[in-house]
Amino acid sequence: MVNNTITVPKGFLAAGIGCGIKKSGKLDLGMIVCPAGAKAASVFTTNKITSAAVQISKEHIKSPKIFAVVVNSGNANACTGRLGIKNAITMCAKTASLLGRLSAVEGRRVKDDGRNVLVASTGIIGEQLPIKKIIAGISNAAEQLSFSAKAGLDFAKAIMTTDTKPKQAVRKIKVSGAEVTIAGAVKGAGMIAPNMATTLLFITTDVAISKPLLSRALKSAIDNSINRLTVDGHQSTNDTAIILASGLAGNRPIVTQCPRYKKFSNVLMELCEDLVKQMALDAEGATRMFKVVVKGAASKADAAKAARAIADYNLLKCAVHGGEPNWGRIICAVGSAGVKLNPHKLSCKLDDLVVFKNGEPTLFDRKEASRIVSQTTHTITVDLGAGKQTDFYYGCDLSAEYVKINAEYHT
Amino acid sequence: MVNNTITVPKGFLAAGIGCGIKKSGKLDLGMIVCPAGAKAASVFTTNKITSAAVQISKEHIKSPKIFAVVVNSGNANACTGRLGIKNAITMCAKTASLLGRLSAVEGRRVKDDGRNVLVASTGIIGEQLPIKKIIAGISNAAEQLSFSAKAGLDFAKAIMTTDTKPKQAVRKIKVSGAEVTIAGAVKGAGMIAPNMATTLLFITTDVAISKPLLSRALKSAIDNSINRLTVDGHQSTNDTAIILASGLAGNRPIVTQCPRYKKFSNVLMELCEDLVKQMALDAEGATRMFKVVVKGAASKADAAKAARAIADYNLLKCAVHGGEPNWGRIICAVGSAGVKLNPHKLSCKLDDLVVFKNGEPTLFDRKEASRIVSQTTHTITVDLGAGKQTDFYYGCDLSAEYVKINAEYHT
Numbered sequence: 103m104v105n106n107t108i109t110v111p112k113g114f115l116a117a118g119i120g121c122g123i124k125k126s127g128k129l130d131l132g133m134i135v136c137p138a139g140a141k142a143a144s145v146f147t148t149n150k151i152t153s154a155a156v157q158i159s160k161e162h163i164k165s166p167k168i169f170a171v172v173v174n175s176g177n178a179n180a181c182t183g184r185l186g187i188k189n190a191i192t193m194c195a196k197t198a199s200l201l202g203r204l205s206a207v208e209g210r211r212v213k214d215d216g217r218n219v220l221v222a223s224t225g226i227i228g229e230q231l232p233i234k235k236i237i238a239g240i241s242n243a244a245e246q247l248s249f250s251a252k253a254g255l256d257f258a259k260a261i262m263t264t265d266t267k268p269k270q271a272v273r274k275i276k277v278s279g280a281e282v283t284i285a286g287a288v289k290g291a292g293m294i295a296p297n298m299a300t301t302l303l304f305i306t307t308d309v310a311i312s313k314p315l316l317s318r319a320l321k322s323a324i325d326n327s328i329n330r331l332t333v334d335g336h337q338s339t340n341d342t343a344i345i346l347a348s349g350l351a352g353n354r355p356i357v358t359q360c361p362r363y364k365k366f367s368n369v370l371m372e373l374c375e376d377l378v379k380q381m382a383l384d385a386e387g388a389t390r391m392f393k394v395v396v397k398g399a400a401s402k403a404d405a406a407k408a409a410r411a412i413a414d415y416n417l418l419k420c421a422v423h424g425g426e427p428n429w430g431r432i433i434c435a436v437g438s439a440g441v442k443l444n445p446h447k448l449s450c451k452l453d454d455l456v457v458f459k460n461g462e463p464t465l466f467d468r469k470e471a472s473r474i475v476s477q478t479t480h481t482i483t484v485d486l487g488a489g490k491q492t493d494f495y496y497g498c499d500l501s502a503e504y505v506k507i508n509a510e511y512h513t
Numbered sequence: 514m515v516n517n518t519i520t521v522p523k524g525f526l527a528a529g530i531g532c533g534i535k536k537s538g539k540l541d542l543g544m545i546v547c548p549a550g551a552k553a554a555s556v557f558t559t560n561k562i563t564s565a566a567v568q569i570s571k572e573h574i575k576s577p578k579i580f581a582v583v584v585n586s587g588n589a590n591a592c593t594g595r596l597g598i599k600n601a602i603t604m605c606a607k608t609a610s611l612l613g614r615l616s617a618v619e620g621r622r623v624k625d626d627g628r629n630v631l632v633a634s635t636g637i638i639g640e641q642l643p644i645k646k647i648i649a650g651i652s653n654a655a656e657q658l659s660f661s662a663k664a665g666l667d668f669a670k671a672i673m674t675t676d677t678k679p680k681q682a683v684r685k686i687k688v689s690g691a692e693v694t695i696a697g698a699v700k701g702a703g704m705i706a707p708n709m710a711t712t713l714l715f716i717t718t719d720v721a722i723s724k725p726l727l728s729r730a731l732k733s734a735i736d737n738s739i740n741r742l743t744v745d746g747h748q749s750t751n752d753t754a755i756i757l758a759s760g761l762a763g764n765r766p767i768v769t770q771c772p773r774y775k776k777f778s779n780v781l782m783e784l785c786e787d788l789v790k791q792m793a794l795d796a797e798g799a800t801r802m803f804k805v806v807v808k809g810a811a812s813k814a815d816a817a818k819a820a821r822a823i824a825d826y827n828l829l830k831c832a833v834h835g836g837e838p839n840w841g842r843i844i845c846a847v848g849s850a851g852v853k854l855n856p857h858k859l860s861c862k863l864d865d866l867v868v869f870k871n872g873e874p875t876l877f878d879r880k881e882a883s884r885i886v887s888q889t890t891h892t893i894t895v896d897l898g899a900g901k902q903t904d905f906y907y908g909c910d911l912s913a914e915y916v917k918i919n920a921e922y923h924t
Contacts, residue, residue, distance in 0.1 A: 149849045181841055181869060181872075181874055184873070228840060428638075429639060430639040437560040438749075445561065501916055504916070505912055
């Protein structure tokens with residue numbers, strides 16, 4: 103079994119077990135441990151209503167070193183009030199107390215109150231966690247911690263909700279002569295199943311890097327990947343991305359925005375792009391994805407706004423599902439996006455096929471257009487004719503299966 | 514046959530015929546004629562890309578009197594460049610030339626260039642109109658013009674695209690002792706079928722009123738009805754609302770914002786609300802509608818923004834389709850709406866059932882919640898706890914049928 107999991111970078115153990123949160127009996131509790139302590143950075147949802155886990159992790163991420171991340175699926179611990187907060191703290195503290203007893207960790211600097219532990223949750227909103235099951239599960243997971251490929255895969259499975267498969271990626275680069283590895287596991291694009299929430303992304307790396315640069319690299323990578331994918335058009339209450347850097351690769355530490363930083367940062371972005379494509383194609387009911395590139399915008403913000411308006415547009419998403427080259431819907435979405443545009447210069451192409459040019463429809467080959475839109479992935483390019491800025495978004499199709507998943511789940 | 518059509522108000526003839534734009538052979542060309550000439554007001558789409566018909570009607574509405582409205586369905590005449598503009602002008606001019614020859618019209622003040630005629634189109638975007646068929650159709654429609662209930666109903670049918678039934682309403686009121694009648698016909702909520710565009714609303718009334726007040730009353734009614742319904746979250750390239758006032762009711766003309774104006778304005782709004790509910794329940798694949806009321810907002814704009822974010826939220830729309838009381842999705846939509854809110858005062862109810870209060874979930878009766886959400890219509894009330902402003906939106910469910918309609922149509 104080739105290891106392509108989060109346990110590939112040096113210094114990380116993982117586990118994934120079932121503790122009974124999910125009625126199906128599937129894996130629902132995951133753990134990542136960095137016995138040496140990792141520098142950590144994070145990006146959280148911008149939703150004004152955040153899960154208890156997000157609220158607690160936002161505090162704990164301030165600790166200089168993080169020793170573990172504990173994650174449950176099947177329950178989002180969101181909109182759960184004061185009890186929810188208490189339960190999230192309990193998850194961290196329980197994990198910390200176990201790590202203190204694990205020889206591998208030696209417990210040296212792990213605080214008993216769990217401030218060195220991050221927590222994430224995903225699943226049903228508005229229901230309290232089955233905290234007793236979770237406490238027992240944390241003990242069980244701690245016993246299963248391992249550097250193995252299986253342990254990494256189990257973690258990737260344990261964070262899934264309606265995802266149909268675990269989504270993972272690994273990248274290796276040389277940094278000042280040392281081999282640096284970055285690995286990631288991600289779940290769910292957009293909101294998942296009724297009352298379900300969350301994109302959760304966990305990245306491990308053994309690079310030696312300062313905390314501010316680790317944070318900068320993560321934010322940049324997220325902004326150009328995960329934050330460019332829109333499935334439902336909303337950020338959930340639970341969205342969380344965490345990167346842990348063990349510093350064990352042996353590279354000369356990255357402490358300035360030098361070429362080594364750029365190299366690391368670019369590969370991190372590449373890893374995130376790989377994961378985001380896996381997410382788009384595994385979005386609820388999705389069968390196809392597409393990239394929207396907007397050019398000729400008066401501002402970068404306008405380009406992003408227009409690209410997102412297109413990627414979010416239900417009617418276009420339905421058309422892509424049907425493999426129909428309905429470019430009129432693209433133009434309609436652009437027109438109502440609230441961005442500056444020149445109607446007489448507005449142009450649109452599907453991959454390299456020009457369907458609308460300078461405000462006039464073209465006599466394009468419809469069969470070719472259908473072929474393009476029927477691919478697993480295609481690119482929509484729109485030129486607003488209003489400036490020189492460009493930006494992009496990823497989208498996926500909207501299927502009857504999406505509606506089914508989201509309408510038929512019983513609360 | 515009781516007449517509940519746009520021919521009820523005094524002074525209006527109508528017709529609806531099939532001229533072969535729709536392959537199905539269904540009615541696709543409608544005409545309203547006011548031989549005496551009507552004062553007219555309009556509201557057009559705010560989409561920056563507008564159909565040729567919208568561009569031409571925006572010019573023609575400046576004429577002091579409008580003698581006719583000509584409408585085609587099956588082709589939106591949008592994104593059709595210069596030829597599209599020419600064809601829209603031709604539709605108006607052809608209508609005007611025929612009216613000049615009709616004895617009922619006497620042709621006195623009808624200009625041959627069609628500047629006294631309004632035009633509207635709905636259907637496929639990006640294809641040129643079959644203008645020869647339409648010219649023949651206009652002649653045919655002119656011959657069929659009548660005050661009858663059948664003529665009014667035929668008009669309501671001729672403007673339909675994927676609508677499953679004609680949508681009409683009539684209201685009568687006394688204004689300074691005279692009976693005033695208002696009648697409306699509307700098609701389609703949101704975008705319809707692939708590449709289809711448009712909400713089209715046509716209102717006839719015999720009230721005597723000044724043009725500025727007619728315009729003011731229409732804008733107010735639209736803003737509180739049609740503009741509060743979101744099906745796809747986008748305004749189309751073709752959205753058009755037109756009101757024609759023949760002035761033949763015999764009331765003392767309304768020339769100030771007096772109680773008579775208020776009375777007329779309120780009844781016009783009531784008529785539009787009636788039509789908007791018909792639209793919501795006849796939206797593509799829709800089986801249920803809901804009203805979202807947002808209270809406790811810091812500003813009116815925040816209240817509207819939050820209400821719209823909820824009504825537009827795909828996951829909630831799916832849940833309503835499934836009859837599932839997934840209040841967590843409501844809270845999630847509110848949190849990402851970008852409005853001021855107090856998480857500790859945030860509350861939510863479904864009709865009168867409180868499901869979330871002051872940031873904590875309540876122990877509500879789930880069966881009762883399911884019953885509420887399974888109704889044809891229910892009200893979601895959210896209190897942001899951040900101020901005293903309130904606003905509302907209407908939404909409808911999202912069904913697999915919606916996806917089917919919008920994915921399987923072949924271009």
